[in-house]
Amino acid sequence: MTQTKNDILSSLNPSQRQAAEHFCGPLLVAAGAGSGKTRALTYRIANLILNHGVDPENILAVTFTNKAAREMKNRIEQLFAQHLALIRYDKPRSALTPEEQMKLRSRIYHSYIKPLWVGTFHALCARMLRYDIEKYQDARGHRWNKNFSIFDEDDAQKLVKQIVTQELNLDPKKFNHKTVRYSISNGKNKGWSPQAYQEAEPDYKGRVISQVYSIYQEKLAENNALDFDDLILVPVQLFRQNEQVLAYWNRRFRHILVDEYQDTNHTQYDLIRLLTTGGVNSYSFNDWQQRSIFVVGDADQSIYSFRMADFTILLDFQHDFGDRLPDESTRTMVKLEENYRSREQILTAANHLIARNEQRIDKVLRPTRGEGDPIYHYSADDEQEEAEFVIQKIRQMNGDNPEMHWGCFAILYRVNAQSRAFEEILVRSNLPYKIVGGFKFYDRKEVKDALAYLRILVNSADSISLTRVINTPKRNIGKTTVDKLMNAAIELGVPLWEIINDATSVNTLAGRSAKAVIRFAELMAKWQQEVNNMTASEIARGIMEESGYIEDLKKQGTDEAEDRLQNVFELFNAIAQFEEDNEEANLENFLAEAALASDLDNLKEGTDAISLMTLHSAKGLEFPVVFLVGLEQGLFPNHRSIEDPPALEEERRLCYVGITRAEDMLCITHALKRRLWGGYREAAIPSQFLDELPRDVLSSPHLGRSRRKGGSPGRAVRTSSPQNWRKGDRVVHRSFGPGEITHVFGTGQKISVAIKFPGAGQKIIDPQLDQLQKLE
DNA sequence: GGTTGTCTGTTTTTT
DNA sequence: ACAGACAACC
Numbered sequence A: 001m002t003q004t005k006n007d008i009l010s011s012l013n014p015s016q017r018q019a020a021e022h023f024c025g026p027l028l029v030a031a032g033a034g035s036g037k038t039r040a041l042t043y044r045i046a047n048l049i050l051n052h053g054v055d056p057e058n059i060l061a062v063t064f065t066n067k068a069a070r071e072m073k074n075r076i077e078q079l080f081a082q083h084l085a086l087i088r089y090d091k092p093r094s095a096l097t098p099e100e101q102m103k104l105r106s107r108i109y110h111s112y113i114k115p116l117w118v119g120t121f122h123a124l125c126a127r128m129l130r131y132d133i134e135k136y137q138d139a140r141g142h143r144w145n146k147n148f149s150i151f152d153e154d155d156a157q158k159l160v161k162q163i164v165t166q167e168l169n170l171d172p173k174k175f176n177h178k179t180v181r182y183s184i185s186n187g188k189n190k191g192w193s194p195q196a197y198q199e200a201e202p203d204y205k206g207r208v209i210s211q212v213y214s215i216y217q218e219k220l221a222e223n224n225a226l227d228f229d230d231l232i233l234v235p236v237q238l239f240r241q242n243e244q245v246l247a248y249w250n251r252r253f254r255h256i257l258v259d260e261y262q263d264t265n266h267t268q269y270d271l272i273r274l275l276t277t278g279g280v281n282s283y284s285f286n287d288w289q290q291r292s293i294f295v296v297g298d299a300d301q302s303i304y305s306f307r308m309a310d311f312t313i314l315l316d317f318q319h320d321f322g323d324r325l326p327d328e329s330t331r332t333m334v335k336l337e338e339n340y341r342s343r344e345q346i347l348t349a350a351n352h353l354i355a356r357n358e359q360r361i362d363k364v365l366r367p368t369r370g371e372g373d374p375i376y377h378y379s380a381d382d383e384q385e386e387a388e389f390v391i392q393k394i395r396q397m398n399g400d401n402p403e404m405h406w407g408c409f410a411i412l413y414r415v416n417a418q419s420r421a422f423e424e425i426l427v428r429s430n431l432p433y434k435i436v437g438g439f440k441f442y443d444r445k446e447v448k449d450a451l452a453y454l455r456i457l458v459n460s461a462d463s464i465s466l467t468r469v470i471n472t473p474k475r476n477i478g479k480t481t482v483d484k485l486m487n488a489a490i491e492l493g494v495p496l497w498e499i500i501n502d503a504t505s506v507n508t509l510a511g512r513s514a515k516a517v518i519r520f521a522e523l524m525a526k527w528q529q530e531v532n533n534m535t536a537s538e539i540a541r542g543i544m545e546e547s548g549y550i551e552d553l554k555k556q557g558t559d560e561a562e563d564r565l566q567n568v569f570e571l572f573n574a575i576a577q578f579e580e581d582n583e584e585a586n587l588e589n590f591l592a593e594a595a596l597a598s599d600l601d602n603l604k605e606g607t608d609a610i611s612l613m614t615l616h617s618a619k620g621l622e623f624p625v626v627f628l629v630g631l632e633q634g635l636f637p638n639h640r641s642i643e644d645p646p647a648l649e650e651e652r653r654l655c656y657v658g659i660t661r662a663e664d665m666l667c668i669t670h671a672l673k674r675r676l677w678g679g680y681r682e683a684a685i686p687s688q689f690l691d692e693l694p695r696d697v698l699s700s701p702h703l704g705r706s707r708r709k710g711g712s713p714g715r716a717v718r719t720s721s722p723q724n725w726r727k728g729d730r731v732v733h734r735s736f737g738p739g740e741i742t743h744v745f746g747t748g749q750k751i752s753v754a755i756k757f758p759g760a761g762q763k764i765i766d767p768q769l770d771q772l773q774k775l776e
Numbered sequence B: 001g002g003t004t005g006t007c008t009g010t011t012t013t014t015t
Numbered sequence C: 001a002c003a004g005a006c007a008a009c010c
Helices: A005-009 A014-021 A037-051 A066-089 A098-113 A121-135 A153-167 A177-189 A194-200 A204-222 A228-241 A243-252 A266-277 A344-354 A383-400 A416-429 A445-458 A463-469 A479-492 A496-500 A503-509 A511-530 A536-546 A549-556 A559-581 A587-596 A645-659 A703-710 A713-720
Strands: A025-031 A059-063 A117-120 A149-151 A225-227 A255-258 A292-297 A333-336 A375-382 A409-413 A433-435 A610-614 A623-628 A662-676 A679-681 A730-733 A737-745 A752-757 A761-765 A772-775
Touching: A005 A014, A005 A037, A005 A066, A014 A037, A014 A333, A025 A037, A037 A059, A037 A066, A037 A255, A037 A292, A059 A066, A059 A121, A066 A098, A066 A117, A117 A121, A121 A228, A121 A243, A121 A266, A121 A587, A149 A153, A149 A228, A149 A463, A149 A587, A153 A177, A153 A204, A153 A225, A153 A463, A177 A194, A177 A204, A177 A228, A177 A266, A194 A204, A204 A225, A225 A228, A228 A243, A228 A266, A243 A266, A255 A266, A344 A375, A344 A645, A344 A662, A375 A383, A383 A409, A383 A416, A383 A623, A383 A662, A409 A416, A416 A433, A416 A610, A445 A463, A445 A511, A445 A536, A445 A549, A445 A559, A445 A587, A463 A479, A463 A496, A479 A496, A479 A503, A479 A511, A496 A503, A496 A511, A503 A511, A511 A536, A536 A549, A536 A559, A536 A587, A549 A559, A559 A587, A623 A645
Parallel strands: A025 A292, A025 A333, A059 A117, A059 A255, A149 A225, A255 A292, A375 A662, A409 A610, A409 A623, A433 A610, A623 A662
Antiparallel strands: A662 A679, A730 A737, A730 A772, A737 A752, A752 A761
């Protein structure tokens, strides 16, 4: 009888506790970096179940990444283990015998973890759709069945390309398939149908894109496939058209928790709102009996606007769901401001930097740990020397401090391409490292080929997968043959598979390739039969063997082929692992998971290695020592953001995210010269963010040198305006480097100049806005 | 139908 | 610089 409510929550601070104790109604937790938001979330879930008697089945917890979902499950499990060890065995968890541990874990998993719905928006929606998608039809009557394929970005682009170039014969320069795909994606993230798209963007371009969008949806339906955006949008539309379906999920998920709420887009918001209110479509919704909406986020860490995330959704929470009272008197917002992660000097820098942003909730990170060391700033000659410096510094710290193992260090950069210089030196130095994100296991050609085979078995309508592997390995089924078959399929309005699987049609259409096509069809048909009899592992091995794919790689004999072979086997391992971890593992479930999984390396965590990743991937993580590299104008902030104030604010938030990853030590570097697009970019100007950090927390032995070489960006603004620019002047631009003026337009205040840059080509620039310096 | 060589855009970030 | 797309050739 020692377990009371107090005991579970006793380790929380007052604000965390207020968040964790929240039962019914809306609550926004505005949680600064390192303030224990995951803690508040997990403790609240435990508290709901243990102290309020909520059935885990009634809880929906949405995270932004798979990693975060895994982490949350683990932490909830640990909480329960701690708690139940005391209740059931009357001793702390650490004192349990191995058998008792095992028994306890299995019990916790079955009664608490498994019935909880914890996952990303995409994974959770995919799961709901496996139940209900057959009740859905879109505005034009298209339907899907529960074996739908999930198209990744690659598949989606292929489809758009097909439409743009073949169906509509558009000028590929004006309507680049990637740009069109991106526009469609953005439209979907705003909740627009093709019709709505056209209404929102009624100009010529908008009308064309709307038309592509419309055909694209038709094709997706023909393939029985959805793209990433549809996974969210389709449930929203289904909920709007089918009251019973919405009522079911609304009743089911009484308590909804959303992590990283600042990263939600409008469609995701609609989904959450529908699930929470059950479709009561007004702000007067206030039936909070036995229900809650609990969102956690930080507007200062909103870094996904390029994916249509909109942090004003977080800023509006109080208006949407809350009591709409001012911050001081509201009962529907809690701020977590104590920072348990970083040393004071690091927090000072972070607070100072982010305070420059206009759009935010006022909030500071209050230090709880000692002052720590100043932030170290290093100015390198080029990207190679930058990497050498960082690695040498890591070796030195590792040598000096026995407790600093390799896993303590992280190198964070703006773009993936920056990892190369570091990798080269790490390999040469023989140090253990891991690259998080970047190349993804499931993006590799051979893995996608294997998955395509499997997808066809589950969803034979998936023509994208079918065309992908029909001649891989080579079976003498060339482009002309595939085109003929495909045209017939389009003509008849049936999936490609139906043509291929009919020997007569094939004989008529395919000429001398007919035999090969028929053999391929027979192979696939045979394995389709086995989907319900054999395990996913057996099927995967079987089809990859019998299709000749493995044989083909083996006989190539190159290192690359060997590598690919290894990856195919690695996929088999992943399937086997999946079968071990999931009771109802089957091929369908595996494919659903694989489509949404990022990379496999996450599985082998725990290895002691230096971490390399982009700033975006670093969100949510923390490291004792962080190196923030490549702080150069044009790289970070990225050149596409410099002239766009909201985008620049986002870059600044990204920098804030980077700084706040560091626990004890932060080191910021930039290079004066950087290899980019093949050539060198000379005289790179240090990032403006360096100037935006408070001076007194920066320790920077090379500061003087770097300033003189790069010029001070702060001062350059003022010196550049009254100049007389002339054709032929040699100049240095803040982000494009050195160049020569080729034209001068206008006079006086309204002057603009065209400059030819060796690296970036010709650009027209306003010297008032851009930092331009004349060279003598 | 497959292979070789040339041309092009590409580098912001991701579920 | 480099991969992927496409055309010309085998």
